[in-house]
Amino acid sequence: MATSPRPKKISLGLLGFGTVGSNVYRILDEQAAEIEQATGASISIRKILVKDPSLHRSGAPPELFTGDFEEILGDPGISIIVELIGGLEPAYDYITAALENGKAVVTANKQLISQQGSYLFRLSQEKKTQIRFEASVAGAVPVIKVLRESMAAAGIQNIYGIVNGTNNYILTEMYRTGAKYQDALARAQEWGYAEADPTEDISGKDAAAKMAILASIAFHSGVVLDDVACTGIENVSSLDIAYAKELGLTVKLLGVAKLYQNRINVRVYPALLKEDHPLASVSGAYNAVFLRGTAIDEIMLSGPGAGGMETATAVVSDIVSIVAHSQPGFLEYPVAYRDLDFYPDDDVVSTFYLRLEVEDEPGVLAAIARAFGDHEVSIESVIQKGRGAHAELVMVFHPVAERSFAAALEEVSRLPEVKAPPRPIRVEGENE
Ligand SMILES: NC(=O)c1ccc[n+]([C@@H]2O[C@H](COP(=O)([O-])OP(=O)(O)OC[C@H]3O[C@@H](n4cnc5c(N)ncnc54)[C@H](OP(=O)(O)O)[C@@H]3O)[C@@H](O)[C@H]2O)c1
Numbered sequence: 001m002a003t004s005p006r007p008k009k010i011s012l013g014l015l016g017f018g019t020v021g022s023n024v025y026r027i028l029d030e031q032a033a034e035i036e037q038a039t040g041a042s043i044s045i046r047k048i049l050v051k052d053p054s055l056h057r058s059g060a061p062p063e064l065f066t067g068d069f070e071e072i073l074g075d076p077g078i079s080i081i082v083e084l085i086g087g088l089e090p091a092y093d094y095i096t097a098a099l100e101n102g103k104a105v106v107t108a109n110k111q112l113i114s115q116q117g118s119y120l121f122r123l124s125q126e127k128k129t130q131i132r133f134e135a136s137v138a139g140a141v142p143v144i145k146v147l148r149e150s151m152a153a154a155g156i157q158n159i160y161g162i163v164n165g166t167n168n169y170i171l172t173e174m175y176r177t178g179a180k181y182q183d184a185l186a187r188a189q190e191w192g193y194a195e196a197d198p199t200e201d202i203s204g205k206d207a208a209a210k211m212a213i214l215a216s217i218a219f220h221s222g223v224v225l226d227d228v229a230c231t232g233i234e235n236v237s238s239l240d241i242a243y244a245k246e247l248g249l250t251v252k253l254l255g256v257a258k259l260y261q262n263r264i265n266v267r268v269y270p271a272l273l274k275e276d277h278p279l280a281s282v283s284g285a286y287n288a289v290f291l292r293g294t295a296i297d298e299i300m301l302s303g304p305g306a307g308g309m310e311t312a313t314a315v316v317s318d319i320v321s322i323v324a325h326s327q328p329g330f331l332e333y334p335v336a337y338r339d340l341d342f343y344p345d346d347d348v349v350s351t352f353y354l355r356l357e358v359e360d361e362p363g364v365l366a367a368i369a370r371a372f373g374d375h376e377v378s379i380e381s382v383i384q385k386g387r388g389a390h391a392e393l394v395m396v397f398h399p400v401a402e403r404s405f406a407a408a409l410e411e412v413s414r415l416p417e418v419k420a421p422p423r424p425i426r427v428e429g430e431n432e
Contacts, residue, residue, distance in 0.1 A: 015048075095107060374408070
């Protein structure tokens with residue numbers, strides 16, 4: 001009778017036992033038999049690094065906890081290090097040391113990958129090992145694996161990402177209930193969708209880090225956090241959302257990465273989308289990534305963007321992939337193997353929505369239309385609303401180079417009939 005070969009034993013060092021780390025331990029423990037069937041390997045956690053081991057008495061056997069990273073690094077039996085501490089330091093030092101020692105690394109750390117990814121990818125290649133980071137973008141949604149493996153030849157040109165659940169929850173509440181930004185933020189905090197200090201999320205910085213990672217992989221050229229300009233959602237008004245709704249538009253904080261004539265532009269900003277666009281229906285704390293490529297037309301991936309168990313699932317999928325690809329293969333090659341230039345925001349062609357507060361007098365619309373026309377900015381639709389002595393013009397424009405739109409807007413804002421600084425919002429999904 002044929003017997004199955006004995007499973008190879010893989011031992012891990014886990015750094016961090018918080019929301020994600022404790023769930024990684026749980027999945028590996030509870031799913032051990034299935035994982036062994038799928039990979040032919042028996043995968044177990046040999047050591048867990050935490051700040052103070054004496055405080056960890058549950059969730060895993062107490063003897064696994066240590067406060068000393070060297071104990072994990074120096075253990076020759078540990079071949080994979082799973083970093084779930086977060087932040088730049090000491091995570092960077094630990095990951096670097098692990099790779100230097102030829103150990104494979106799995107991390108969920110978007111700050112680190114978006115700032116030091118290029119160096120770490122190079123180091124892992126030099127040391128003939130792997131670094132994987134699926135959980136750093138969009139939680140349980142397997143977008144990095146899809147981009148690196150399934151879409152390697154898809155000619156990705158554009159990525160649109162709803163990659164921050166906090167912003168999406170707040171904007172969904174504002175759109176659904178008409179709530180003001182501050183009230184929707186308070187509700188998000190009450191329900192645990194926003195941190196007590198939500199700055200990193202609502203400034204767009206968290207989304208910018210994730211878009212830097214996605215753009216690097218999709219365009220094969222290093223993009224770091226500092227390359228991604230971001231505008232947060234603090235200035236999105238409930239009035240704009242109400243008018244946008246009348247125009248059949250919804251609002252999202254979008255990460256937008258474009259490859260055009262071998263140059264890159266990556267930004268994060270609040271944008272309007274037609275209600276029938278696939279991303280428009282992504283609501284609450286969900287994440288989604290919408291890809292457009294020469295060979296694939298359009299593909300969207302969506303699902304839970306955070307949560308201990310959801311994120312841990314992505315971490316475990318990386319561990320399984322490392323075990324399955326333990327011979328050198330294409331995943332040991334660097335993510336960003338070419339060096340493309342960036343193209344300036346001014347050259348990007350965008351569609352804009354604009355609300356203008358103007359004097360309610362004859363001839364005002366004509367003067368404004370003339371100013372836009374002088375810069376070859378053409379109006380697609382306009383709604384006029386009376387508001388006492390003033391009126392509001394709500395306009396949507398045809399796609400235009402941002403340089404021309406900015407010049408026209410500058411001129412319009414100086415017209416005596418215009419009563420408040422104009423604040424445009426980009427409309428996405430229209431001008432490709
Ligand atoms: N939570 C999510 O939904 C989510 C989603 C996507 C990605 N991520 C990413 O996943 C990673 C982990 O997040 P998390 O939410 O699990 O964090 P967390 O709950 O704050 O846990 C952090 C863990 O790291 C340990 N730690 C912190 N500083 C340390 C140090 N200097 N030395 C040793 N151990 C240290 C802590 O030890 P103690 O227990 O002793 O304090 C704790 O166990 C982060 O990169 C985060 O961005 C999280």
